[in-house]
Amino acid sequence: MSLDAPSTNARYGSNAGQPLTRRDGVLKVTGRATYAADNHPDGMLYAVTAVSRIARGRVTSLDVEATKAHPGVVEVMTPASRPPLAHDPDEKMPPFGFRIEVLQDSTVRYANQPIALVIAETLEAATEGAALLNPQYDADEPRTGIDDGLRFDPPAVGVGGPPKAAFGDVEAGLAKAAQVLERDYVTPAQYHNAMEPHAVVAEWDGDHVMLDMPNQALAMSCASYATYFGIPPENVTIRSPFLGGGFGSKAIINGPQILAILAARALKRPVKLVLSRAQMYGPVGHRGGTWQKLRIGLNNDGQLTALHHKSISATSSFDDFLEPAANASTHLYASPALLSEHEGIRLDTGTPGPMRAPGEASGSAALEVAIDEAADACGMDPLDFRLHNYAETEPGSGRPFSSKALRECYAEGAKRFGWAGRPLASRQMRDKNGFLVGWGMGTALFPCPHFPAEARATLRADGTALVETAGADMGQGAWTALAQIAAEALGLDPEQVELHSGISTLPDGGIAGGSGHTASAGLALNNAGKDAIAQLSELATNDPASPLFGAGNIGVEARAGRLYRRDDETRSESYAEILARAGRREIVGTAKASRDPAAAEAHAMFSHGAVFAEVKVDPDLGQIRVTRLVGAFAAGRIINPRLVESQYFGGMIWGVSFALHEEAIIDHRTGRIMNADLAEYHVPINADIPSLEAILIPENDPFVNAIGVKGVGEIGITGTVGAIANAIWHATGVRVRKFPVRLEDIIG
Amino acid sequence: MSLSISLTINGQPRTIALDDPRVTLLDLLRERLDLTGTKKGCDRGQCGACTVLVDGRRINSCLSLVASLDGADVQTIEGLADGDALHPVQAAFIEADGFQCGYCTPGQIMSAVGLIKEGHASGDPERVRELMSGNICRCGAYQGITEAVLEAQKVMADKKGRNAA
Structure with missing residues (x-):
């Protein structure tokens, strides 16, 4: 592909279709892009999970005393000492909620399940403390092969998808076929293995919590965490500007992160937890065989x-x-x-x-x-x-x-x-x-x-814009592509559009998953931008001092930072001029966007x-x-x-x-x-x-x-x-x- | 117990009072010196995300104990650009789209800088792919990475040629 060739998808006067380099490029090549585990609030403690070496059974003992005696260890969380949660972790939380393992009891349901959390002043002390727990087990026979497991008819597959689809009569079709092929195929369990291990830095302020974590679904996760901790969703703030790869594994709440957040609340100090590579083969999802x-x-x-x-x-x-x-x-x-x-x-x-x-x-x-x-x-x-x-x-x-x-x-x-x-x-x-x-x-x-998403587009007095939607750039290039979409809607160059994203306090950008983020957040930004332009047009076309006076909203077009009359290209006015004369510091466009259900x-x-x-x-x-x-x-x-x-x-x-x-x-x-x-x-x-x-x-x-x-x-x-x-x-x-x-x- | 370790990090001499002999260079940089550009992907020398240059050579900083590095010269991703002017390898990574999520990128870039400096790479893409294979990129930006290394190498050779002329 030649990146210099004009895209056939380009629209007149639009930047979209242009192969711009990544907006986050300089941050990422200089090491200044901040991932969750790069945060280090004052007084921060380190948490390390201890995980099960058996795949089924229960933990019969943990040498908590040995761990506590290790210099630097502050606390050990086990099923006996784990503070309560406001939501039963064995209850699913729709729509994407899963049952999670958060030390609710001594049962082991799979290898690498968390069985304790060790919190210490340093990473080295927490790591060694976890190794000193010396867990003893009562192990049952594991069932991990196709011949071992219990078979069942699922009510749904994937995320609420239909388990069965039938059209026509397959048996009749096979019976009248000239030849029938019957073949068996096997695919293995696979693990996402994003380069960035799952991590969280949790810091409580009263009943508010700030979470630095890689997250593909900010608004949904805030609601889930709020439910687990018995606080209103607005008390949870998630910062997730970048993910070091998600691939689906960072859209769903997992047990270790909940435990670290609990520890931070109990100890009244910020806590950082980063899973080891080996620990990512268990509690954070995988592709089933x-x-x-x-x-x-x-x-x-x-x-x-x-x-x-x-x-x-x-x-x-x-x-x-x-x-x-x-x-x-x-x-x-x-x-x-x-x-x-x-x-x-x-x-x-x-x-x-x-x-x-x-x-x-x-x-x-x-x-x-x-x-x-x-x-x-x-x-x-x-x-x-x-x-x-x-x-x-x-x-x-x-x-x-x-x-x-x-x-x-x-x-x-x-x-x-x-x-x-x-x-x-x-x-x-x-x-x-x-x-x-x-x-x-x-x-x-x-x-x-297509996921419902929201966005805000603010046209500023100098004719530039700030656009906002809460999503993460996990490598797909969201910051760049979304700014291009917003710039097109606003009739501006992408350089004139500042994009804020990656924190849950911004309008809900939907889910960065299902290959739907650019479409979902992009449509919201497009609509918010158009809303801002419509308001600006309203100002100009109703102002007798404007060359656009009387054109009506649909009678103007936004392009290169100016509104033009559609029927007379010589009559135009810049955004800055329109705002200045109206005495407005800014115009804020908003949108909540989803797919047209009739088209779907x-x-x-x-x-x-x-x-x-x-x-x-x-x-x-x-x-x-x-x-x-x-x-x-x-x-x-x-x-x-x-x-x-x-x-x-x-x-x-x-x-x-x-x-x-x-x-x-x-x-x-x-x-x-x-x-x-x-x-x-x-x-x-x-x-x-x-x-x-x-x-x-x-x-x-x-x-x-x-x-x-x-x-x-x-x-x-x-x-x-x-x-x-x-x-x-x-x-x-x-x-x-x-x-x-x-x-x-x-x-x- | 505290060990006194002298390091030069990105050109700055530092004396580190090391209170724990278990600390790796990676954890020193990230957790104690606030140099978080270097990333931890596996903590056992398998992924290359923590690659830095020590005395000009590429190493996995997760496998190096600080206690064994007294007197070493360490260069990390933070020390590569000259103010706002990107190093040719950094600029080439942006232009060739040699990354997506960016998490392995500091390690990829330090690896590329190291191998260009060592003079191993040549203009052969096959050789570059082989030499960059200690750095895993799960997003799959390998095509851009290879292009970036080749391009940066060319830019650096041209610059060197001009300076010599």
Whole structure:
């Protein structure tokens, strides 16, 4: 992509579509961006959690005396001494609330569960104090494998999603098919592993509390914390200007943070808690494993007659978050009969949660391999097969898509990759070193959720603006893209727009999740900006001294810091002049924005894409390298192509990770994760990543929201996982249906 | 017990009264000297977020005990820019969008500065990727990181060439 080329999405006089560099760039490259654990209020204490080494049972003793005797240790919090909470932690708190482990009793429900909190004057003393607790256990047999756990029919999957979708008669469709494919796929438990461990610095002032913490959902979290501590929501302030990565793991309240806040209240001193890397494999969510089955009926023309996708999704023994994997099949390929369904399985692990593309990632991994297998079974090119089964309307519901430039993604991606001429059979290509070469592809798809959000836009006397909404910049580039959206609405250059964000006292910016933050907070900023401009127009057009007098509100246009008469470009006035004459210091526009429910009801709303992968496999050792990855994505209007390209790259790298690297490996005898660290839980490093290409396919969506923005944060994973697995088959002839794909699968 | 340790940090001589021999360089910087630009990602030398230069060499500050560093010269991310003028590596990271969340960025940048200084990188992107692989970026900004290192290296070589001429 050339960043110099004008975007086709640019509107006249607008900065949107321009590849501005990040507003927080200088802060982040100089070390001055402040993350939660960088705060250090006077008198601060350090808290360290002690965690369980067993996965099921109870703690029978803790040597609190030994810990208290260690120099510097101030307090030890155990189930016996933990101060009360105003909300029962075993009661779920809707909508995103989970049961949490906050020392309510001595029961152990998973390995790495907090069993005590040690508070000390220094980090070193707290760490050593926690190690001195010498916990004794009464251990029960852990249930961590698919054959061990209790199966159940879930009332919901994901966050309140339907566990089942059925259209048409799948069994009839399979019965009349010329051939039926039935395949099983396995995806492992994965852990978010944001670079920044979960942290909190809590400081109480009476019954008010200031929380520095990474947080993807400020307003919702304030309400939850308030409930736990029995104070009004406005008494909780969360500062979260930056997150060192969230990926879904920092949207939901977790136990260790609650304990640290409790300790700060009890000890009347600020407390800092930072989880260790190993402690992030337990109480702060993960992507639950899945065991998926796909049944695909195919007629003689290579069309689907039925598609059945079932996922057995793992959750904890005490709460429900089921990876909604099977739902990935309900929106993508045309089929007269569709059935997606889920079963739950209870394991002795921490409760899973949303992790980048929850459901779509695992579900797409299985679906895209199954579709590749179906194409092969029909003797068709995988791209032709997908085009042959292209859904013109949403499968099942028949609703039109609000926009769907997937054909363009296929075409442009295939062209750039050089897909044409790919041999149909596997094991046909070798490079000059004798490595097996394979090409594979996958379709990418992600929904466009929209969260209610609020914003304020203040036009100031000097003609500049301050815009405010409470969200965090967790790397998606929110500060930059949101300022661009606000600047467009206000008819200003982005440099004239100051953006305040990252603290809960500002208007609720919604949730930075579901790839919906730019659309949600962006729409609120757009509307607030337009509100301010409408008020300014009102002033000018009603003022006989203004050249705009009598034009009426809709008779003027805001551009480059001036209002212009639409019918006479020579008549205009600057914002500063209008405000000065009216004797106004500022004009404040506000907005509460959500999606138009009628548009949402009438349309299926998704971002789409196509990913093409090349792998090279050592024929003797089975070692797999991804050598090329091309993704083409259509996600509505692109506000900042530089940042969007980075989001796509990040998603595609998560796809590489899913396909080849990530897996929490559990010792089923102890129920403990054996690779709970960044050396053995593999994530891609720089040398694993080939040259990537992300193509931004223009797409105009008049329905998704008034600013035409879909989401880009998660879609890159979907499609990529399948593309890589399919390329591995194409290179080797070995079809691996268990992720991550390992070299022993190839040579075994 | 208190150990007296002399360090030069970002060009400033400092005498540290160390009350605890367990303190790592990373925790000294972050918790005791208010130099929080250096980040803790794993505390066991696996992620590279805590990379700083000690006597010009790249090290994981989480694995270094302060007590073993008496007399050392430490450079952190805070000491890289010259006032408001960014170091070429910092500027290149912004231009190439070599970061997203920014948490691994100080470590990535110090690693890049170290390897350019060591003269190991050359203009080969494959080699840069390999040499930058001690620094994990979970957001997946690797393409930008590699571009930034190559670009900064070029800028620094050009500048050196101009100064020599």
